Amino acid sequence: MSAPGAAVLEVRGVSKAFGERQVLRGIDLTVREHEAVALIGASGSGKSTLLRCIDLLEDVDDGDVFLDGETITDPAVDTVTVRRRLGLVFQAYNLFPHMTALENVVLGERRAHGKARAEAEERGRAMLARFGLAGREDDRPDNLSGGQQQRVAIARAFAGRPRAMLLDEVTSALDPELVGEVLGAVRDLKGEGMTMLIATHEMSFAREVANEVAFLHEGRIVEQAPPAQLLEAPQRPETRQFLSRLLEAGRA
Amino acid sequence: MPNSRRLEREAARRRKHRRGQAIAALSSVVILGGLAVLILTSPGWPEVKETFFNWEVFKDSFPDVLRAFWLDVKLFVTIEAAVLAVGLVIALVRIARSPAFFPLRLLAVVWVDLFRGIPTILLIFLIGFGVPALRLEGVPTDPIVLGAIALGLSYSAYVAEVYRAGVNSVHRGQRDAALAVGLTEAQAMRHVILPQAVRRVAPPLLNDFVALQKDVALISILGPLEAFREAQIIESQLFNFTPLVAAALLYLAVTIPTARIVDRMGGPEGAVR
Numbered sequence: 180m181s182a183p184g185a186a187v188l189e190v191r192g193v194s195k196a197f198g199e200r201q202v203l204r205g206i207d208l209t210v211r212e213h214e215a216v217a218l219i220g221a222s223g224s225g226k227s228t229l230l231r232c233i234d235l236l237e238d239v240d241d242g243d244v245f246l247d248g249e250t251i252t253d254p255a256v257d258t259v260t261v262r263r264r265l266g267l268v269f270q271a272y273n274l275f276p277h278m279t280a281l282e283n284v285v286l287g288e289r290r291a292h293g294k295a296r297a298e299a300e301e302r303g304r305a306m307l308a309r310f311g312l313a314g315r316e317d318d319r320p321d322n323l324s325g326g327q328q329q330r331v332a333i334a335r336a337f338a339g340r341p342r343a344m345l346l347d348e349v350t351s352a353l354d355p356e357l358v359g360e361v362l363g364a365v366r367d368l369k370g371e372g373m374t375m376l377i378a379t380h381e382m383s384f385a386r387e388v389a390n391e392v393a394f395l396h397e398g399r400i401v402e403q404a405p406p407a408q409l410l411e412a413p414q415r416p417e418t419r420q421f422l423s424r425l426l427e428a429g430r431a
Numbered sequence: 432m433p434n435s436r437r438l439e440r441e442a443a444r445r446r447k448h449r450r451g452q453a454i455a456a457l458s459s460v461v462i463l464g465g466l467a468v469l470i471l472t473s474p475g476w477p478e479v480k481e482t483f484f485n486w487e488v489f490k491d492s493f494p495d496v497l498r499a500f501w502l503d504v505k506l507f508v509t510i511e512a513a514v515l516a517v518g519l520v521i522a523l524v525r526i527a528r529s530p531a532f533f534p535l536r537l538l539a540v541v542w543v544d545l546f547r548g549i550p551t552i553l554l555i556f557l558i559g560f561g562v563p564a565l566r567l568e569g570v571p572t573d574p575i576v577l578g579a580i581a582l583g584l585s586y587s588a589y590v591a592e593v594y595r596a597g598v599n600s601v602h603r604g605q606r607d608a609a610l611a612v613g614l615t616e617a618q619a620m621r622h623v624i625l626p627q628a629v630r631r632v633a634p635p636l637l638n639d640f641v642a643l644q645k646d647v648a649l650i651s652i653l654g655p656l657e658a659f660r661e662a663q664i665i666e667s668q669l670f671n672f673t674p675l676v677a678a679a680l681l682y683l684a685v686t687i688p689t690a691r692i693v694d695r696m697g698g699p700e701g702a703v704r
Contacts, residue, residue: 236607263613273608277626286622291613339613 184212185247187343187374188233192242193252194398195228202228204398205242208376210343215375217385217406220395221421226378227270229395230345233376234267247342263291266336266344270351272328274320280307280331281316284338292339306334310364326357333364343374350381382425386410394418485673492665492674499661500681503647506575506657507685510583510647511640517583518590523620525591526598539591547588552649555581559653578650586643593635597628637693641686648682658682 188210195203202225210216218226231237233244235251235258243252251261274283281303288299307316310330320328329349336344346365350358362384368375369388379385385392386406393403396417402409413419470476524532524539546554558581563572571577601624609619651660658681662674 231607234611236610259610259613259615262610265611267611269604269608269611271604273604275605275608275623275627277630286609287612287614290618290622335612 184214186210186245187212187247188376189245189248190229190233190242191245193229193232193239193244194241195225195232195237195239202398203232203239206395206398206400208393208400208403210374210376211390212374213372214390215369215373215377215388217389217392218376218378218395219380219382219385219392219421224395225398226395227347230267230347230376230378234265234345235261236267259291263287263339264342266339266341268329268332268336268344268346268349270348272320272325272332272352274328274332274335276320279317279319280312280323283320283331284335287335287339303334303338306338307331309367310334311360324357325353326360329353329361330364333361333368337368337373341373343376344368346375346377346379348378348380350379380425382410382422394421396421482670483672483676485671488669488671488673489677492662492669493677495665496658496662496674496677497681499656500658500678502575502655502657503644503682504685506579506582506650507640507644507647510579510586510643513583514586514590514643515636517587519594521587521591522594522598525595526620542584543588543591545588546584547592549585551582551585551646552652554585555649555652557581558584559650574653575650575655578653578655582643582646582650586639586646589639590636593632593639594628596635597632598624600631601627634693634696637689637696641689641693644686644689645682648678 186209188208190206190208193203193206194201206225206229208216208218208229218229220226228237232239232252239252243250245251246261246264250256274280275286278286281300284303284306285296285299288294288302289296292299294302304313304316307313310333312327312330312334315323315327315331320331323331329352333349349365350361353361358381362381365375365377365384366388377385377389389406391403392406392409393400394409394413394415394417395401402413402415402418404414409418410422413422473479521539521542524535525543527536549557555578559574559577562570562577571580598620605623605627606619609623610616614622648657648659651657651663654660656664658678659675662678665674666672
């Protein structure tokens, strides 16, 4: 085994409540360079909230998030420049419906990263092509299948050359026969050496792609280990219970 | 025979279609014919025909009313353009969350409450006669300009609320996605939220413009010779209402096409995308 890479993302003691509802209760998590960490846990366990806190779409109540050692949750930090260094892919794709696939991918390049139109479009076409969408550049999202839309969304997030990508249940809104093509795209990202934090319900995928799996339960990470260990021999009763429920539902 | 059922179905469909057309035609004849009979046989019809639908008067007065109507056209085109811009600014100020905007936001709320809450005709009266009475240097005293400002104030309040409803109707995930690709709040509004909001509210915006196209006639209370006022003057000279009918036809000539555009945009095919 090679020496562990430097930490790209570090979450330290992050807490977050929405009104009376305490969603995150002191999360500690590290994602190292070129590694993928799969975040598993029941619906409502706080996976999305954690990803949104990392991308600064939500303010954390307590604790800190570090990106390449810099405290990005410091109120003095410019949230916009932090988000430009991260890529977030949403469960419901959230493509811009009034724009073509290419325009979706190019928008951030042009407006956030200040690239000239020609350069941004050339890169945008290359991005779409690498995720199997050559020829669909001029299609609007509503002319694309769910799997194609999610791949456009992945291309859009990847186009900004992020330091790390945050994937929020990117296959949960898809029909079963379309899941594979999106997982293939994520596999490609991993092959590229992209550092990723992946909230997912796909245990077999987590086992295949993730270096570590973290189990989030009632706002805490109760167990974190390499996939073989966590999924085959979970140490904590909460983890065992969650996995056996998944097994009953035929998802593991 | 696999085809017989299909032929039967097609024949039945044709019969149903023909029957529907026949019913529509019959009910139109009955209702419209009944109305026509009711009006044409009314005791006052000969006088009404003479005073409202006099062809000679129509021919003589139409060119003058048409010339005056040109002022209405110029007015509503100008006011519409101004209202689109001012309404958008007011809506954006109301939406902006930055604390620096607080005084402006307050002003925008007052603007909408005030100008939407006063009857348009009263607002035209107050501004048309009140502003010149101040005798301020450099403030317009032309009743056409003042009337246009009053109408613009009133409609900008409505249009601002239409825009605001449109912006609020765009799903929150769109803003999140725009911020996630690295846009600023302002860029997210400009490139992602507003384009979707404006497409969505185009039909109600045009609907407000149909209303504005007719309400331009209210400026006549300040004196400008627009179509309604011109028609009224001719009417009082000839003791004949036909010029007013001519003016009504001219308003319809602009409002009906606008209404058809609204229909097409709001249609089930969703021409707006």
